[in-house]
Amino acid sequence: MTQHQLTENGQLKHFLTIEGLKRDLLVEIMDRAEQFSSITGRQVKKVPLLRGKTIMNLFFENSTRTRTTFELAAKRLSADVMNLNINTSSTSKGESLLDTLHNLQAMHTDMFVVRHNQSGAAEFIAQHVAPHISVINAGDGCHAHPTQAMLDMFTIRRHKEHFPNLCVAIVGDVLHSRVARSQIHALATLGVGEIRIIGPKTLLPRDCQTLGVHVYHDLKSGLKDVDVVMTLRLQFERMQGALIPSSNEYYANYGLTDDTLAYAKPDAIVMHPGPINRGVEIASSVADGEQSVILEQVTHGIAIRMAVMSMALGSQSTQQESSS
């Protein structure tokens, strides 16, 4: 799968999954984001890097927040952005989805940002678009959400010195979470000392061992002495599936509160991909507390997306220049 994402020179072409990417590339994304991070605080937040490029947000699944950050990232790079909310039902036949894609790419589009409720959708699209087009995965089913994972890594790096020295815990519905899957791959690739996943058996993957993580079903034991607590959003549809008795019981057992957070290191940071369910995954006092970096994550999301977009289109233009 790695080859699909990189050019022959090893530069980023698509950004579909963290899995299989090298540590150096992840560091390059974060270093690039660091530069853009200073830009977003400036008076004029725009750079002309992608002027004249056309980026299409293809959202088959609704997500105002993620779409907004991608749109803002594109605009701050001076690209032209088009938002297309594609009704899944009208493109339920694979063939007709491809026709839509081929039409959109015929408009000299440079990049598709894809959000889809089916795992593998971004990968499928990347395989079927013309060679000059980059595809960014903005979340596909339970599979991957690589820009979310990278903004999380970037946020950790801003607060903690050295990945190998860290112990990081991911709490919640790891089994169904594309965020968690991408986080685990990113943490592992960056050489994090210890990765823990914490949750009830029904919400943890069975192949935990192969992921190289430590599994905890008890929150307090799992949080013991960790440097980073990454909470996950509880998908309420899981409860209908009887995987979770109730949100109250979930909170009682796995909600991050002042009491449970006290088991982590005193300078541990608390993260959440948003939007948060207060009193379900996390207590308000923790979400708004001093150890929370949840809103920083949102801010860094723009810089990370600017980095990924400019790298993917930058590598492309180098290719085109050399071939023309």
Place this chain on the structure above:
Amino acid sequence: MTQHQLTENGQLKHFLTIEGLKRDLLVEIMDRAEQFSSITGRQVKKVPLLRGKTIMNLFFENSTRTRTTFELAAKRLSADVMNLNINTSSTSKGESLLDTLHNLQAMHTDMFVVRHNQSGAAEFIAQHVAPHISVINAGDGCHAHPTQAMLDMFTIRRHKEHFPNLCVAIVGDVLHSRVARSQIHALATLGVGEIRIIGPKTLLPRDCQTLGVHVYHDLKSGLKDVDVVMTLRLQFERMQGALIPSSNEYYANYGLTDDTLAYAKPDAIVMHPGPINRGVEIASSVADGEQSVILEQVTHGIAIRMAVMSMALGSQSTQQESSS
């Protein structure tokens, strides 16, 4: 309330209500709009004043016209604009509205333009956003619609010489109108000689006296010798509440027709915030007649919004520059 809107140096920070603002500031807004007014007629209607700024239109209540004018104003100032139609139901809990806001401001947003069906919403938001963010009220419940009032004042100033010499009548549902409330505050602040409100008892506020206005229940008497007739839009939901017998009866008593307009001064101008209900508040012959300045109001709405946006963000940037 004034303090919330101004910086320590007395410059515009938020624009939430006309109430409490000084005459000089209202004049400054109109003078600034005068400059932008010449721009909108030029071949290239853009100025780079807000390049790199991010403005978010937060419309909790639908309004294509108002959103369009704010979006156009922002684009002509070269800002990046994002339109977010926020479903009130999904943010019905105050806490979750704040989470949405905090997330949006974490994206390095510079300004929120807020439209909401609850009075005080823009004020509430202004109190809870970070210090670097400006909030513009684009209409909140029955409370205020300050940019509408300022474009009305600007339109009057274009046609009439001196506010203190004027007699201005506001006709219709003053009680439930945020437009009327803001108009009355603006007219009073600018020192208009006489302000009249005209309508049935059920549609006029009970505290009329404290507003410093003259009350008329008879249209002809109320229009006698006025310089400006400001008609209001009839909200049809009022009729269901039995405050108005029928739109026909309303028109018979309070509709502005050639006959009733003849009671005003011969050079009186006719205004309406739009969209107009022809044959309800106003006869087509009057709406399209020589004394009507209704479409001028729309045009001036862009210049006024450019003025308010650039002043609010301009005062901010001065602050930031001096502090950095």
Place this chain on the structure above:
Amino acid sequence: MTQHQLTENGQLKHFLTIEGLKRDLLVEIMDRAEQFSSITGRQVKKVPLLRGKTIMNLFFENSTRTRTTFELAAKRLSADVMNLNINTSSTSKGESLLDTLHNLQAMHTDMFVVRHNQSGAAEFIAQHVAPHISVINAGDGCHAHPTQAMLDMFTIRRHKEHFPNLCVAIVGDVLHSRVARSQIHALATLGVGEIRIIGPKTLLPRDCQTLGVHVYHDLKSGLKDVDVVMTLRLQFERMQGALIPSSNEYYANYGLTDDTLAYAKPDAIVMHPGPINRGVEIASSVADGEQSVILEQVTHGIAIRMAVMSMALGSQSTQQESSS
């Protein structure tokens, strides 16, 4: 009708229909598009030609594809674009539609791009807007779709040498197709040697003779030795009206397959305005085959729309400059 579309100097002002336009003007549009065509393949696809111009997409009928190409064309000309999806029901009274238009034009709009399900809507709007505004017809009822016809002509010119030498066949529901009407006018104006229309009697216009076309009810005879096959999209609502027995039967008689295409010249090109119904109007092997130029049409659509937009607004600015 021609006069409505041209300035006194014979330059394009509106673009409402091909009917009545001179050959030279159609050639000028294609020549201009040729220039833009090279731009869209460049690294930076933008030109500052319409910077500061405001273009409003008024779509009374939904069409993501056409709206997207107009929006892209406008953005690549550096114009500001506003998308307004106007609910036909709220503007069902002609008067209130005019009020909406007058309001939008009061915002210093320069161009309306209009899509409407009623024939004549764009023409109606062009007659009622202020003199400084250009109107582009993006499809009105069964009447015309002139930019589609011009991108088709442009695509033909890219592949075939000389219009007078060509034999062109249009296959399908010509009767209800605004695309076909505009294509026939454009082909005739450009002096195409022979124009054929092919379809069942229920789907061909009765006044075929006056159109100067040859009529075929048998697909194979109609395709014999043609240079260009233009297939039309089958509107499924026609089947409910019992004009077509079933899509299977339509395909059996009028579907373009490898077998039927073999009757055309070996180097014939195959076109379709999209979106295609595979296995109804056209076999997948033909749509994706070597003779298909369907996706080229999409690409050329942007250049053609850039050409028309810049010509319409260019002629305007010349006017304004000379009058000021």
